[in-house]
Amino acid sequence: MPIKIRLTVMNFLQFFVWGSWLISLGGYMGSQLGFSGLQVGSVYSTMGIASVFMPGLLGIVADRWVNAERVFAVAHFIAAGALIAAAQVTDFQTFYVLMLINSLFYMPTLALSNSVCYNVLTRNGHDVVKAFPPIRVWGTVGFIVAMWSVDLLSWTKNTSQLYQAAVAGLFLGCYAFTVPPSPPFLDETRRKSWVSSLGLDAFVLFKHRNTALFFLFSLMLGAALQITNAFGGPFLDDFRATYPGSFGAQHPNLLLSISQISETFFILLIPFFLRRFGIRNVILFSILAWVLRFALFGLSNPHDRLYLLILSMIIYGMAFDFFNISGSLYVEKVAEPKIRSSAQGLFMIMTNGFGAIVGGYGSGWVVDHFTNAEGQRDWPSIWFTFSGYALVLAVLFLLIFRNKRMIATRSL
Structure with missing residues (x-):
């Protein structure tokens, strides 16, 4: 073969x-x-x-x-x-x-x-x-x-x-x-030393204000991914009581799989967006896409508002891919050649490591906060809370990042 x-x-x-x-x-x-x-x-x-x-x-x-x-x-x-x-x-x-x-x-x-x-x-x-x-x-x-x-x-x-x-x-x-x-x-x-093999030598990047802030945002955006991994399915499952015959409630995985299909589409668009808007704006688009992803969940249902659910799944591709790939390119630019591999490992640790931990526990706390004594969940309030969280990140990112390496990248 x-x-x-x-x-x-x-x-x-x-x-x-x-x-x-x-x-x-x-x-x-x-x-x-x-x-x-x-x-x-x-x-x-x-x-x-x-x-x-x-x-x-x-x-x-x-x-x-x-x-x-x-x-x-x-x-x-x-x-x-x-x-x-x-x-x-x-x-x-x-x-x-x-x-x-x-x-x-x-x-x-x-x-x-x-x-x-x-x-x-x-x-x-x-x-x-x-x-x-x-x-x-x-x-x-x-x-x-x-x-x-x-x-x-x-x-x-x-x-x-x-x-x-x-x-x-x-x-x-x-x-x-x-x-x-x-x-x-x-x-x-x-x-290679064990410190280098584990990627710890890349922590030197935290000495630079902009790079340290970027890794902090990486952690906070990594948290956003865990929210829909953990609670996208339960959200749709709860509709079985109110819309028992709807497609979305009966086939939650089929509906959620549109998100993965969307990923393959937005990956192909990344080179165009990077050339046209630069890394900083592409990352900002990603954060705004998370705002829409969660807000559309809060407004939708699997019956007469099924189109909002589908639109949220499509937007997921931009939210996920634009940050992961553009963020990786930013790390490539700010890291010295001798620590580039370690820097990429650090990026993954912040997003898929610490970010996932914060997202897992944080989203669980929010869901419990909006769950009543009978176990019924106020999903609109849950998703609007997550959307507000992403919106705050978008505003802070827009105000904080004026790094020339992040803005002047349209030659990619």
Whole structure:
């Protein structure tokens, strides 16, 4: 089988595992396990906890001692085992610990998957810049297919979603052993300090006011992503009582998958927007898109206002992609060449690590605040609160950032 196809299958399965439960697990925890909003948010925050240090630690193992594809495979085996165990329990503490173990070993595989692809493509004489994006896009397809299968099989409210993810993870772990080897680069990596390998040398960037503020905004915007991951499904599920026959209430995962489809579209628009408006304005568009994303949720329903829900899903692509990619480019500009890799790792730690932790716990607290004694949630107030949060960030970003490196980028 051609190497590109083999790597495409690996990327498809990598995100199929995640898509099987990421969007729908919140609904299962709330409706079937009876977890509070704060408890649901804390489970989702485990991905942030894992993202702070585990990618760096397993990256060191893959760089120094063990082939990356083997580390990747073992991590998937452990993560799948945790999912199977989580499907057997109903109490919060045990469930939380098992999902934390899953996150500790699944989240590093996102970076390891890229490393394996880059290594294999390079060793086989391919141009990584040209060859990898068409391979990676199949990861998004895998995520969407997983969401659809869980929805169409009516698994959004039961443990079958966890079993689907676990089976796919076990298969992917076995499949990884058939991928061409990605051995450690012994001479290069063993000369690097542990501080450098973990990306800690990039913290020198916090000495600069504008860059420090940018990383702070990265954390706060990373929090926004966790809000809809954790509560988009429960939001639509609650409409089953008021609009029992509506498409959105019956098929929440299908509706939410429009967000992932939108991502693939907005990725293609990024080069035009960067050339036309520059990095600073593109990031501002992203923050404003989060304002609209949440506000439209607050105004919508799956019946006569279904179009507002769909519009919110489409806007998600701009909200997510414009910040992640433009922010990465900004980091590339401000970091010295010797710490660029570490700086990119720091960007991911702030958004997917600390940002996810803040978003998980913060959104859970807001949801609980607007939940009455009977368990009924005031969703418009919840989403307008999140929209107001994003609007405050947009205003502060507009007022604070006058960094020339962020504004004068239209030559990209």
